[in-house]
Amino acid sequence: MTRPAYFLTDGWAHGKPTSVPGMLQGGSLGALRTVSNAVQQAIVHLGTLAAFWLAWRDGISWVDVSALAVFYAIVGMGVSLGLHRLFSHQSFRPQPWLHALLAVLASMAMQGSPARWATDHQRHHACSDRTGDPHSPIVDPFGRPMSKWRGLYHAHWGWMFNGVVTDKAVYGQAIWGNRVLRLVSNTHYLWIALVLMLAWTWGKVLGGSDRAALSAMLWGACVPAFLLMHGVLSATSIAHCIGRQDFATGDASRNNWFVVLLTFGDGWHNTHHMFPRSARHGLLRGHIDIAGRLIELLEKVGLVSGVVRVPERLIQTSVSRGVSDAG
Numbered sequence: 001m002t003r004p005a006y007f008l009t010d011g012w013a014h015g016k017p018t019s020v021p022g023m024l025q026g027g028s029l030g031a032l033r034t035v036s037n038a039v040q041q042a043i044v045h046l047g048t049l050a051a052f053w054l055a056w057r058d059g060i061s062w063v064d065v066s067a068l069a070v071f072y073a074i075v076g077m078g079v080s081l082g083l084h085r086l087f088s089h090q091s092f093r094p095q096p097w098l099h100a101l102l103a104v105l106a107s108m109a110m111q112g113s114p115a116r117w118a119t120d121h122q123r124h125h126a127c128s129d130r131t132g133d134p135h136s137p138i139v140d141p142f143g144r145p146m147s148k149w150r151g152l153y154h155a156h157w158g159w160m161f162n163g164v165v166t167d168k169a170v171y172g173q174a175i176w177g178n179r180v181l182r183l184v185s186n187t188h189y190l191w192i193a194l195v196l197m198l199a200w201t202w203g204k205v206l207g208g209s210d211r212a213a214l215s216a217m218l219w220g221a222c223v224p225a226f227l228l229m230h231g232v233l234s235a236t237s238i239a240h241c242i243g244r245q246d247f248a249t250g251d252a253s254r255n256n257w258f259v260v261l262l263t264f265g266d267g268w269h270n271t272h273h274m275f276p277r278s279a280r281h282g283l284l285r286g287h288i289d290i291a292g293r294l295i296e297l298l299e300k301v302g303l304v305s306g307v308v309r310v311p312e313r314l315i316q317t318s319v320s321r322g323v324s325d326a327g
């Protein structure tokens with residue numbers, strides 16, 4: 001296969017072709033992915049453990065709580081607006097500076113580079129709960145059925161370490177063709193360092209000591225990344241098992257309130273699988289979608305355009321109300 005000229009940091013790395021189109025496995029690219037995921041998981045989880053240990057020992061300060069709230073909201077927008085609705089689904093068109101900012105914020109979530117995230121996610125939508133899906137709880141990427149618990153483990157965690165890589169020559173042409181997104185993605189460890197520094201500075205300025213700075217760094221950079229990561233991973237695992245199927249999408253996607261609470265609205269996962277490009281994921285009555293509302297607000301003030309909407313009539317004729325709860 002001829003590789004496009006825009007392969008940068010992992011251009012030297014190669015995954016081995018598999019029997020599944022658009023899916024590579026092993027090789028230096030598979031190893032790179034496993035190591036990179038392990039490094040980011042270690043920062044997130046060890047940092048969160050340290051934050052809880054310090055809080056248990058010394059208590060938690062208002063500086064820590066404010067760092068958690070502010071960074072959770074800001075980096076969360078990088079995940080929901082950036083990684084998911086913009087880079088993966090092109091649900092709206094932001095001003096160029098906002099596009100770059102969302103890419104930086106998305107990198108701060110420590111969920112892999114934004115372009116890689118979006119490339120994997122496009123494969124998820126192309127192959128939902130079938131052969132080729134990177135993280136279905138029903139079948140592994142080669143289409144082999146899994147038991148319930150093994151499937152949940154794979155969908156929430158194991159898939160990041162199985163050496164399977166999405167071939168960006170198949171799924172990510174538009175994503176990797178974007179110069180700014182490519183640049184931010186290829187330097188994403190720089191942005192991880194930046195969020196650690198910013199949260200540290202938050203504590204230093206507001207708390208006035210190195211101890212306060214260290215604590216704020218953990219509560220502002222690692223704990224939000226931990227919550228957001230498990231929010232997103234719950235969408236891949238829980239929201240493909242437990243919840244309500246308001247639309248007959250032909251896959252196992254569910255609308256799940258718990259996932260909504262962690263993700264600013266991306267837990268309306270069944271609705272999202274029905275209308276993947278819709279900027280709003282909460283399309284049914286009572287389905288609160290903070291990220292969707294924010295996109296509409298940004299549109300009103302002229303910072304984004306081309307917001308993708310689903311006609312109300314189409315929503316009403318598509319809704320099935322036929323299938324519900326755990327499968």
Ligand SMILES: [Zn+2]
Binds near residue numbers: 084089121276
């Ligand atoms: Zn999606």
Ligand SMILES: [Zn+2]
Binds near residue numbers: 273
């Ligand atoms: Zn899904």
